[in-house]
Amino acid sequence: MxxxxxxxxxxxxxxxxxxxxxxxxxxxxxxxxxxxxxxxxxxxxxxxxxxxxxxxxxxxxxxxxxxxxxxxxxxxxxxxxxxxxxxxxxxxxxxxxxxxxxxxxxxxxxxxxxxxxxxxxxxxxxxxxxxxxxxxxxxxxxxxxxGGQGAPLVPVYHQALAARVPAELGKGRPVVFVNIGGISNVTIISGTADPIAFDTGPGNTLIDQWVQDKAGIAYDSGGTIASEGQVLTEAVGRYMAKPFFVLKPPKSLDRNDFTLEDLGNPELADGARTLAKVTADAILEASAYAPDKPALWVICGGGRKNATIMADLTDGAAKTGAAVIAAEELGLNGDSMEAEAWAYLAVRAVDGLPLTFPTTTGCDVAVxxxxxxxxxx
Known part of the structure; x- marks a missing residue:
């Protein structure tokens, strides 16, 4: 034991x-x-x-x-x-x-x-x-x-937390844990199989950079700025046409792999609104790699506080009959989850248990x- x-x-x-x-x-x-x-x-x-x-x-x-x-x-x-x-x-x-x-x-x-x-x-x-x-x-x-990409590492902790998902929410279908930090990543959990995990695209980083550069504001608190703007569909298309999105998992990103160049120079609110849409669309694209249509998306990280991102996720997931909830609705803490994961990983490391798997980072074997x-x- x-x-x-x-x-x-x-x-x-x-x-x-x-x-x-x-x-x-x-x-x-x-x-x-x-x-x-x-x-x-x-x-x-x-x-x-x-x-x-x-x-x-x-x-x-x-x-x-x-x-x-x-x-x-x-x-x-x-x-x-x-x-x-x-x-x-x-x-x-x-x-x-x-x-x-x-x-x-x-x-x-x-x-x-x-x-x-x-x-x-x-x-x-x-x-x-x-x-x-x-x-x-x-x-x-x-x-x-x-042979792995070194990221993401949190999925094995997400798998442990998935046991908290009530059967009526999981519906016997995959559950996706989403972390929206500077970069967004997902963990797709399906039964007892190893989790599938990968970075999905920009999270808060581009939005933060945009409002900082344009207005000297550190971040779009609550998605308030974005809520006043319009989605620029051509700019969304430029981002979603990036080669990263056709790569199959596992895949991971550096903070600088996506830039503001594809946004152009719209006014403040339209830029923030467009980038929020990019974040949500990139996350929802992850469902293509699930073994079945996900039933539930559990949102963690600072991005869950952006009401505009959350609304886009909710609307998009509903098209396939899935629900979107913040981590707190499962009694979890969406702010501390990554720190908790590092505590969990530390214990696994001490005991020589695997931290990563071929389905999460692309490593040759669980290591x-x-x-x-x-x-x-």
């Missing part, structure tokens, strides 16, 4: 807005007891430093390179994660000894699956020293060694991953 461990998961996603943190008690298999979660925001100056670092990261050719300011950013980012953990422990009156392992994602600054190259900033050893808790990090690399550092004094 696999031991139940108490793990903390840390996620800093492609939106680069801060650190999600979550506590999980799990055996890394079917037992999942969700605990408290939290969020530590990056101030705008640090976010800008990371954004500038993305440009410097384009010159990276081997995983350990840290050109320009990236080495300093990595140290600062790791220290912020350490402070987030210590603050979280204090807030919830927990000692470091009460935590068995930390799952540390770090900050992705480069993801080129065709080159078998993925780079996440984050010093696992430093984090272990700062928190006095063992850390699992670098969970994507071993997948690439075995474990992660580097474990630090130990109890």
């Amino acid at each position: 696999t031991a139940i461990r108490r793990a903390i998961g840390l996620m800093s996603g492609t939106s680069m807005d801060g650190i999600d943190i979550a506590l999980l008690e799990t055996d890394g298999k079917n037992e999942v007891r969700r605990g408290p979660s939290g969020f530590v925001a990056y101030e705008s100056a640090f976010r800008r430093r990371i954004e500038a670092g993305l440009g410097e990261a384009k010159s990276i050719r081997t995983r350990n390179e840290r050109p320009g300011s990236l080495a300093a950013i990595e140290q600062e980012l790791t220290r912020r994660h350490g402070e987030a953990v210590l603050g979280f422990l204090s807030d919830h009156k927990l000692s470091a000894d009460a935590i068995d392992i930390i799952g540390f994602h770090g900050q992705t600054v480069l993801h080129r699956p065709l080159e078998k190259l993925t780079v996440q900033l984050g010093d696992g050893k430093l984090l272990a020293d700062l928190t006095a808790i063992p850390v699992v990090y670098d969970m994507r690399a071993n997948d690439m060694v075995h 474990p991953g992660g580097v474990v550092v630090g130990s109890r004094k």
Whole structure:
């Protein structure tokens, strides 16, 4: 019998807005007891430093390179994660000894699956020293060694959560978990088969870039700006004609694989509305790779708070008799799910269980991953 461990998961996603943190008690298999979660925001100056670092990261050719300011950013980012953990422990009156392992994602600054190259900033050893808790990090690399794309990694956690879906919602058909972060990805769960997972296209990234460039606004809160605009069908067509959409899964994206160039230069609301439609259409296209028409789409991540995206998803899914719900309607937390997943993956990593599968990343065989550092004094 696999031991139940108490793990903390840390996620800093492609939106680069801060650190999600979550506590999980799990055996890394079917037992999942969700605990408290939290969020530590990056101030705008640090976010800008990371954004500038993305440009410097384009010159990276081997995983350990840290050109320009990236080495300093990595140290600062790791220290912020350490402070987030210590603050979280204090807030919830927990000692470091009460935590068995930390799952540390770090900050992705480069993801080129065709080159078998993925780079996440984050010093696992430093984090272990700062928190006095063992850390699992670098969970994507071993997948690439075995022919995978290094993403997505969350699907095995989605599969564990799918047990919460009531039979009347699942209807014996596939259930799709959707994460709308900077990039959107899906996990298609059908019975006991391995999950099918892949990136679907842009999530919030292009919308964020658009409203920032056009109006100096960090993001379209609630989809309010988009709700006042019109869909520019020609621009939607340009995005949906991209070669990425004819690739069969598994497939994954770098944050910069889609740009604002295909949008043109419409007014603010029309641009936001059009990009919301692109996000939704790209997600719904995923149904083509399900073994049957999905019955339910469970939406996680920041994009579920964009009412315009959610309305487009609801309208599109209804055409095939499917329902769309936010994660909270299943008693889950759509903000902390990726952080929870990293806690879950950390426990699997410690026990040598597979993190990725041929149907999720394209790896040759189901493979474990992660580097474990630090130990109890």
